[in-house]
Amino acid sequence: MSAKVIDGKAVSERVREGVRQEVDHWVAAGNPAPGLATVLVGDDPASEVYVRNKRKACEAARMRSIHHELAADTGQDEVAALIEKLNADAEVTGILLQLPVPPQIDGDEMTALIDPLKDVDGLTPINAGLLSQGREALVACTPSGVMELLREAGVELKGAEAVVVGRSKLVGKPVVQLLLAEDATVTTAHSRTRDLAEVCRRADVLVAAVGVPRLVNADMVKPGAVVIDVGINRVEEGLVGDVDFHGVKEKAAAITPVPGGVGPMTIAMLLANTMKAARLQAAIR
Ligand code: NAP
Secondary structure (H helix, E strand, C coil), rough: CCECCCCHEEEEHHHHHHHHHHHHHHCCCCCCCCCCEEECCCCCHHHHHHHHHHHHHHCCCEEEEEEEEEECCCHHHHHHHHHHHHHHHCCCEEEEEECCCCCCHHHHHHHHCCCHHHHCCCCCCCHHHHHHCCCCCCCCHHHHHHHHHHHHCCCCCCCEEEECCCCCCCCCCCHHHHHHHCCCCEEEEEECCHHHHHHHHHCCEECCCCCCHHHHHHHCCCCCCEEEEEECCEECCCCECCCHHHHCCCCCCCCCCCCCHHHHHHHHHHHHHHHHHHHHHHHHH
């Protein structure tokens, strides 16, 4: 059996088109176009590419992109002052502080300053807490993208055994919360998990968010499982995920490729979050 390959690029394009239409209706109804403020500190080449792509996607969705670039040696007070200014600016709907930040800046502390209603990355303690309580929140983009792919692939989550490998704030933990909210029975595995293969073999739905190239191999996958690979690892041959795609494809029912799986979903969900933030802010005005 060869798995169905879940096409994240196609799903992300549908999400982006949906957001673009929503923005058109929103503006036609007399509202200002949502504005996404990106803050880039330093000149990390990968971060520069990510931010450029986010800004382009924002403009393609007919939202406004407001960009701030700060030098690598910028002090924490200056970053904090900029975030406070963006919090107070009615033209700014969403604020994205591109991580990682240079070492003199505490990324967690700066993220926590973002107004939770403008926290389109879903990383503030308020939004993470709301998510863990199963309440309305702005949810981190990559985890939302994982859920959108599972929905599009028609995967039944109620009562399913789900295993999430990885427990980061950015990916693993929010994915766990989202799967729980869909009534899956969720196990979280991490670097101290004893017998990772045995734990993974329980999974009807297996999500790998680890950062170790091809860690999850066919021996760790139950026949017929759905496998979502969040990993993006640069190796000699190019980009690979945390899953051994070719081996696992022969055993799973469905699988996401890398690239072209979860990756494109992150920006799409960022746009969806920015539109959602505009609605949340309008509702309390
Ligand atoms: P992270 O913060 O480094 O967390 C990695 C997690 O994996 C940790 O919980 C760690 O366990 C666990 N882990 C590490 N080695 C392991 C092992 N051998 N066995 C089992 N668990 C292990 O990484 P992240 O930010 O969550 O990102 C994970 C991957 O997703 C990376 O490849 C990253 O590039 C990718 N990513 C992709 C997107 C996207 O848009 N597609 C977005 C974000 C991240 P401990 O907690 O015990 O240390």
